[in-house]
Amino acid sequence: MTTRARAYDATVGAREQLSPHLVRLTLDGLDGFTSTGVPDEWVGLVVPGQFQSRYYTVRAWEERSLVLDVVVHDVGLVTEWASRDCAGDTVVVTEPKGSFMLPPDAGWLLLVGDLTAMPAMARIVETHPDLPTRVWAEVPDDLDGYLASTADVTWLEPPGVASSRLAEVVEGIEWPEGEGYFWMAGESSQMRAIRKHLMRERRLAPAAYDVMGYWRGGAERQPRAVDPGPIWRAGKAAGKTGD
Numbered sequence: 467m468t469t470r471a472r473a474y475d476a477t478v479g480a481r482e483q484l485s486p487h488l489v490r491l492t493l494d495g496l497d498g499f500t501s502t503g504v505p506d507e508w509v510g511l512v513v514p515g516q517f518q519s520r521y522y523t524v525r526a527w528e529e530r531s532l533v534l535d536v537v538v539h540d541v542g543l544v545t546e547w548a549s550r551d552c553a554g555d556t557v558v559v560t561e562p563k564g565s566f567m568l569p570p571d572a573g574w575l576l577l578v579g580d581l582t583a584m585p586a587m588a589r590i591v592e593t594h595p596d597l598p599t600r601v602w603a604e605v606p607d608d609l610d611g612y613l614a615s616t617a618d619v620t621w622l623e624p625p626g627v628a629s630s631r632l633a634e635v636v637e638g639i640e641w642p643e644g645e646g647y648f649w650m651a652g653e654s655s656q657m658r659a660i661r662k663h664l665m666r667e668r669r670l671a672p673a674a675y676d677v678m679g680y681w682r683g684g685a686e687r688q689p690r691a692v693d694p695g696p697i698w699r700a701g702k703a704a705g706k707t708g709d
């Protein structure tokens with residue numbers, strides 16, 4: 467038995483600029499891929515010339531096509547690739563995993579997130595149109611219409627590049643009566659503060675919330691992470707010397 471996640475080759479069938487910082491990629495030809503059905507499910511994405519993956523939410527899935535909405539920020543492996551015309555490129559996608567687990571007695575949903583959380587929040591809202599849902603979205607672009615109209619959305623402007631006020635926003639929320647579910651994703655250090663608040667001040671049971679660190683701010687730029695093996699082999703096959 468192997469513990470390695472299954473991987474699928476796919477081709478970028480379309481690239482669409484949804485807003486200045488959000489690019490929609492449609493990946494085609496995923497033979498054998500099956501969605502978990504969990505609305506915040508994500509896959510690992512490996513772009514050409516790289517061997518490290520980055521995680522992206524499955525915004526939509528139909529037959530053999532997968533839709534990912536990718537945030538393009540300052541620098542990053544996927545950001546730089548997705549900022550260019552990448553249609554026709556071949557990528558690798560790993561098996562999906564999900565985390566959102568709505569308790570059966572939940573009478574409402576609260577969703578909070580930054581731009582990276584928008585694909586998951588959009589899919590969660592679409593999946594639960596009958597559940598009263600409030601969303602706080604901290605995004606730098608105008609994404610009016612991105613979330614289904616069944617949600618009551620508060621749009622917040624980020625205080626600066628790669629900074630967030632979501633921890634303060636959560637501390638100020640007026641919580642609905644009764645049982646519900648709180649889902650949130652964004653920059654990891656903010657998420658740590660929020661988990662503490664939910665556990666210590668709000669005393670929520672672990673099953674009543676899900677708070678995910680989606681990216682790490684302030685971290686040094688990741689190394690280019692180019693796997694030299696395939697490049698060396700391709701060069702050798704083309705008759706180049708080791709130099």
Ligand SMILES: Cc1cc2nc3c(=O)[nH]c(=O)nc-3n(C[C@H](O)[C@H](O)[C@H](O)COP(=O)(O)OP(=O)(O)OC[C@H]3O[C@@H](n4cnc5c(N)ncnc54)[C@H](O)[C@@H]3O)c2cc1C
Nearest residue numbers: 521522523536537539542543544545582680681682683685
């Ligand atoms: C479960 C899960 C689901 C996710 N779903 C999505 C999704 O649907 N769409 C999406 O765009 N992202 C999503 N993310 C976040 C995404 O994986 C990270 O933002 C990732 O680091 C982006 O890779 P990169 O190659 O562009 O940058 P990296 O090479 O990883 O990072 C380079 C630098 O950019 C900074 N950085 C990384 N992300 C951001 C950001 N968003 N804003 C500002 N600075 C940043 C880092 O601090 C680092 O210094 C998800 C993450 C997880 C864990």
